[in-house]
Amino acid sequence: MTNYAKLFDYQPEIVSALTKSFRKKRLVHAYLFEGQKGARKMDAAVYLSSLLLCQSDNPPCGVCPNCQKVNNLSHGNIYIIEPENEIIKKDQIEALLHELSSTSLFDGSRIYIIKEAHLMNTAASNALLKFLEEPHPQHYLILLSTQPHLLLDTIKSRVQTLHFNPISKKKMTKNLRDKGIAKDIAYCLAHITSSEEEADELIKSGEIIDIVALAKDIQKAKNNKQDSYLVFLKKGRFLFGEAISVMHHQMLFDVLMLLVREKIKAVHGDEDLFFVDCLKNIDKEKETPEGLIRQLEVMNKYQERIKYHVNMELLYASMFLEF
Numbered sequence: 660m661t662n663y664a665k666l667f668d669y670q671p672e673i674v675s676a677l678t679k680s681f682r683k684k685r686l687v688h689a690y691l692f693e694g695q696k697g698a699r700k701m702d703a704a705v706y707l708s709s710l711l712l713c714q715s716d717n718p719p720c721g722v723c724p725n726c727q728k729v730n731n732l733s734h735g736n737i738y739i740i741e742p743e744n745e746i747i748k749k750d751q752i753e754a755l756l757h758e759l760s761s762t763s764l765f766d767g768s769r770i771y772i773i774k775e776a777h778l779m780n781t782a783a784s785n786a787l788l789k790f791l792e793e794p795h796p797q798h799y800l801i802l803l804s805t806q807p808h809l810l811l812d813t814i815k816s817r818v819q820t821l822h823f824n825p826i827s828k829k830k831m832t833k834n835l836r837d838k839g840i841a842k843d844i845a846y847c848l849a850h851i852t853s854s855e856e857e858a859d860e861l862i863k864s865g866e867i868i869d870i871v872a873l874a875k876d877i878q879k880a881k882n883n884k885q886d887s888y889l890v891f892l893k894k895g896r897f898l899f900g901e902a903i904s905v906m907h908h909q910m911l912f913d914v915l916m917l918l919v920r921e922k923i924k925a926v927h928g929d930e931d932l933f934f935v936d937c938l939k940n941i942d943k944e945k946e947t948p949e950g951l952i953r954q955l956e957v958m959n960k961y962q963e964r965i966k967y968h969v970n971m972e973l974l975y976a977s978m979f980l981e982f
């Protein structure tokens with residue numbers, strides 16, 4: 660499988676725009692690929708590199724030696740710059756410019772990819788402008804960015820911007836389910852992160868599974884008119900363990916809120932639900948549409964407070980009083 664298989668799935672418009680430009684010989688020498696984390700920007704850079712370096716008559720073939728090297732990011736004509744400690748410094752860009760001025764060991768196009776390009780400091784950005792001012796016919800620069808507004812205007816005006824649409828949550832839920840992940844967990848992951856790789860990581864580390872199970876137990880307690888706070892104290896003990904960070908508490912709130920949104924759908928008779936097993940016996944007298952909207956407000960309010968590193972045990976205690 661090529662590295663850009665997911666690009667075809669999530670960003671077909673980008674594939675078609677790049678392929679068309681390539682076939683009509685209308686590629687420009689500097690691109691900005693901008694979009695959220697996980698939007699397959701790097702895949703698009705690999706795809707464009709394959710178009711440019713493929714040895715077959717119908718590029719990218721995905722199997723020729725060049726395509727394979729591009730796919731492994733081991734082709735000598737691909738140069739990648741990444742931030743170091745959240746910054747891209749001038750010497751990194753100067754190393755790139757030096758590379759450009761030297762003769763390549765391999766024939767054909769040379770592609771320079773700068774990840775998280777908005778993390779270039781001013782000196783680095785100014786050094787890069789030199790490249791943009793004197794384009795070489797076989798050199799291609801691809802800037803990737805989740806925050807393009809932080810790039811210098813002088814850079815933005817010299818590159819062609821391709822906007823990557825946000826990842827479809829529906830598609831991501833489906834892809835995760837195809838990997839064998841349970842319906843409710845896939846649904847939560849697709850809403851918690853925009854990156855399929857990050858979703859895989861969260862599954863591997865396991866907490867998301869405990870968090871979704873806890874949220875469901877809290878809901879079941881509500882359905883059975885039990886004290887949901889007591890259930891939280893008993894089953895949520897793992898949330899106070901050493902490996903738990905603010906992120907995990909945020910995730911529990913995210914999942915609880917998704918659950919409430921599903922309850923709103925259930926109350927309105929929508930049957931296309933993801934948390935099927937715990938939404939069967941909703942206490943419809945207590946969980947009215949107005950009450951559910953209030954639950955969302957309460958959770959929003961307390962989720963905001965997590966940021967300020969408050970005592971989490973106290974935070975949950977007061978939240979459950981209002982929840």
Ligand SMILES: [Zn+2]
Nearest residue numbers: 713720723726
């Ligand atoms: Zn090829």
